[in-house]
Amino acid sequence: xxxxxxxxxxxxxxxxxxxxxxxxxxxxxxxxxxxxxxxxxxxxxxxxxxxxxxxxxxxxxxxxxxxxxxxxxxxxxxxxxxxxxxxxxxxxxxxxxxxxxxxxxxxxxxxxxxxxxxxxxxxxxxxxxxxxxxxxxxxxxxxxxxxxxxxxxxxxxxxxxxxxxxxxxxxxxxxxxxxxxxxxxxxxxxxxxxxx
Numbered sequence: 549x550x551x552x553x554x555x556x557x558x559x560x561x562x563x564x565x566x567x568x569x570x571x572x573x574x575x576x577x578x579x580x581x582x583x584x585x586x587x588x589x590x591x592x593x594x595x596x597x598x599x600x601x602x603x604x605x606x607x608x609x610x611x612x613x614x615x616x617x618x619x620x621x622x623x624x625x626x627x628x629x630x631x632x633x634x635x636x637x638x639x640x641x642x643x644x645x646x647x648x649x650x651x652x653x654x655x656x657x658x659x660x661x662x663x664x665x666x667x668x669x670x671x672x673x674x675x676x677x678x679x680x681x682x683x684x685x686x687x688x689x690x691x692x693x694x695x696x697x698x699x700x701x702x703x704x705x706x707x708x709x710x711x712x713x714x715x716x717x718x719x720x721x722x723x724x725x726x727x728x729x730x731x732x733x734x735x736x737x738x739x740x741x742x743x744x
Contacts, residue, residue: 560608560611561604561608563611564607564608564611565604565607565608566603566607566633566637568596568597569596569597569601569603569604569607570604572591572592572593572595572596573591573592573595574589574590574591574592575589575590575592576588576589576590577589577590597633598626598629598630598633598657598661600626600629600630602626602627602629602630603629603630603633603634604630605630606627606630606631606633606634607630607633607634607637609634609691610634610635610637610638610640613689616638616639616640617640617688617689618640618641618642618643618686618688618689619631619635619640619641619642619643619688619689619690619691620642620643620644620645620679620680620682620683620688620689620690620691621642621644621645621679621690621691621692622644622645622646622668622672622675622676622678622679623644623645623646623650624646624647624650624651624672625646625650625651625654625655626654628644628646628654628655628658628663628665629654629657629658629661631644631663631691632644632657632658632661632662632663633661635661635662635663636661636662636663641664642662642663642664643663643664643665643666643679643682643688644658644663644664644665644666645665645666645667645668645675645676645678645679645682646658646665646666646667646668646675647667647668647669647670647671647672647675648667648668648669648670649670650667666678666682676692
């Protein structure tokens with residue numbers, strides 16, 4: 549099986565990612581090092597133009613594409629800012645779908661980076677469906693931020709139905725304990741994929 553992690557891919561990603569995101573500061577966490585008995589380096593991921601690491605993956609993804617496609621994506625915020633940053637850097641148009649209650653500062657930043665922003669459903673799956681329908685109707689390229697083993701995606705449910713049911717149950721239980729609006733299935737454990 550060919551693994552995606554390779555020296556060649558690391559070099560290619562390093563060349564494609566803006567130094568403002570790639571070269572953020574790193575510090576030794578001295579107090580934690582002493583507690584854990586190991587060398588621990590912390591990388592600050594908020595000292596960049598969008599205050600998030602999401603633009604790194606977006607820039608690498610777009611570096612693998614050709615032409616000048618009009619891109620479409622759906623986001624809760626940081627992913628959209630990353631895509632807007634990467635699309636602007638390449639001079640590509642992008643339309644970003646956000647939920648009706650998305651963070652207004654993140655939405656303003658997406659617009660400031662040149663994205664056309666459309667408001668849609670607060671439900672993630674419905675928002676993605678709206679973005680897909682818009683792209684299909686206009687012949688545009690959809691970019692996905694997809695959770696690899698999320699029970700929301702049918703391919704995972706087909707492969708591991710019992711595991712999906714367990715994750716659903718655990719997620720629902722945890723969501724009851726968390727403040728309203730937080731969904732444990734919507735964390736920052738995503739990778740960016742382009743749907744074929």
